[in-house]
Amino acid sequence: MTVPTEAAGDVRPPGERPASVLDELELRGLVAQTTGADALATALAGDPITYYCGFDPTAPSLHIGNLVQLLTMRRLQLAGHLPLALVGGATGLIGDPRMSGERVLNTPETVAGWVDRIRAQVQRYLDFEGRYAARMVNNLDWTAPMSAIDFLRDVGKHFRMGRMLAKETVSARLSSADGLSFTEFSYQILQGMDYLELYRRHGCTLQTGGNDQWGNLTSGTELIHKVEPQAAVHAMTTPLITKADGTKFGKTESGTVWLDAELTSPYAFYQFWVNTDDRDVGRYLRVFSFRSLEELAALDAATADRPQAREAQRALATEMTELVHGAGAATAAVEASAALFGRGDLGAVDAATLGAALREAGAVTVPAAEFGDEGRTVLQLLRDAGLAGSQSEARRIVAEGGANVNNERISDPERRVRIADSLHGRYLVLRRGRRMVAGVLVGER
Known part of the structure; x- marks a missing residue:
């Protein structure tokens, strides 16, 4: 990955830049709450400070919602501050309370494996060398050696039940049938103990997180103020990302959009961003993109003037796919997307990307035996792929010039397609008109 080198991605003349990195974050809609905006602005405008954000290994991969925190960390590092990336080997064994109910506890061995995977993902977004080098930390290092008695006496005594019970998630869960x-x-x-330990070990004075973590962040600042009264520490949250249509950000019909290419293919990742609603794309660009604010304003104008071109969506999808999966994967996703809709060479798309693209578009497997020696007719394939509901509908599609197989327009409804015609020996791309695409995968004999 090519890591942005301009502070907060802004390439304007110095005199036209926001006054501080906090101003930049606010302009991009990345600040929800702080423990004190003026004090935080002063701290960020002075000498480099050490800050941290935590990522719990409650799954084998981070998801695109985690990108908000990763890229906020990156922006602060580019502004000349020192990141600590915490992967929670201890907190991952428990899991943050959710509104939906009790988490299933994973085995220590599973969590340890996920710690390694997530550490590798986090490392892609921060620099671990140079003047503002990031450091990786694991809260299991200071939690595991502590006895239960020490934990209760040295840490637990500083927490008051009233404050703990008042936190939104805790209150909601206590009122639910399952309790907490x-x-x-x-x-x-x-x-809270994590923040205290990082303050003592590394001089950390800022914790960042999503706005749903506000109660947990302030647990840390309050604990530090009680045991280290002279400390000046801060907390800042980013808004939760929402979608204009009311559905949950980071979810598709096939599930969560992960950062791991094995769980969400680069093509599916690209498609998630390119399908962003016009009402959301400007906001997402400000949150996720490292383009300058002037470039983002130009993309806003393009969305308003030429929405059908989807220029902003393509810019967002390409930048995010390159950031997460690399330039090669981004190029392959762009080319596959174009080729699937008849604007590129399907033969140039590698097998893995084409397979992922067809699974995303919708693909069915037809056993090789059903092709026989003569192949299957286009009418059969249109029905196989779900692009036609009947033989007569399939004939009408062909007669109207709307049937394409591997980007070749078919005019003969009885045309037969053989296995030898498939791409990479397995894939057939069918298209009805310009926008309806499906695939047929040739199965085993």
Whole structure:
């Protein structure tokens, strides 16, 4: 990945830049709450400060919602501050309480494996060399050696039940039929202890996180103020990302959009961003893109003037796919997307990308035996792929010039397609008109 080198991605003349990195974050809609905006602005405008954000290994991969925190960390590092990336080997064994109910506890071995995977993902977005080098930390290092008695006496005594019970998630879960276990209830104490340990070990004075973490972040600042009264520490949250249509950001019909290419292919990742609603794309660009604010304003204008061109969506999708999966994967996704809709060479798309693209578009498997020696007719394939509901509808599609196989327009409804005609020995791309695409995968004999 090519990491942006301009502070916060802004390439304007110095006199026209926002006054501080905090101003930049606010202009991009990345500040929801702080423990004190003026004090934080002063701290960020002075000498480099050390800040941290935590990522719990409650799954084998981070997802695109985590990109908000990763890229906020990156912006602060580009502004000349020192990041600590915490992967929670201890907190990942418990999990932050969710509104939806109690988490399933994963085995220590599973969590340890996920710690390694997530550490590798986090490392892609920060620089670990140079003057503002990032450091990776694991809260299991200071939590595991601590006895239960020490935890209760040295840390737990500083937390008041009233404050803990008032936190939104805790209150909601206590009122639910399932209630809340003491295990999950203790999470906020563990996260508060993390901030105290990082303050003592590394001089960390800022914690960032999503706005749903505000209660956990302030647990840390309050604990530090109690045991280190002279400390000046801060917390800042970013807004939760929403979608204009009311559906949950980062979810598709096939599930969560992960950063791991094995869980969400680069093509599917690209398609998620390119399908962004016009009402959301400007906001997403400000949150996720490292383009300058002038470039973003130009893309806003393009969306308003030429929405059908989807220039902003393509810019967002290409930048995000390159950021997460690399330039090669981004290029392959762009080319596959174009080729699938008849604007490129399908033969030039590699097998893995084409397979991922067809699975995303919708593909069915037809056993090789059903092709026989003569192949299957285009009418059969249109029905196989779900692009026609009947033989007569399939004939009408062909007669109207709307049937394409591997980007070749078909005029003969009885035309037969053989296995030898498939791409990479397995894939057939069918298109009805300009926008309806599906695939047929040739199965085993």
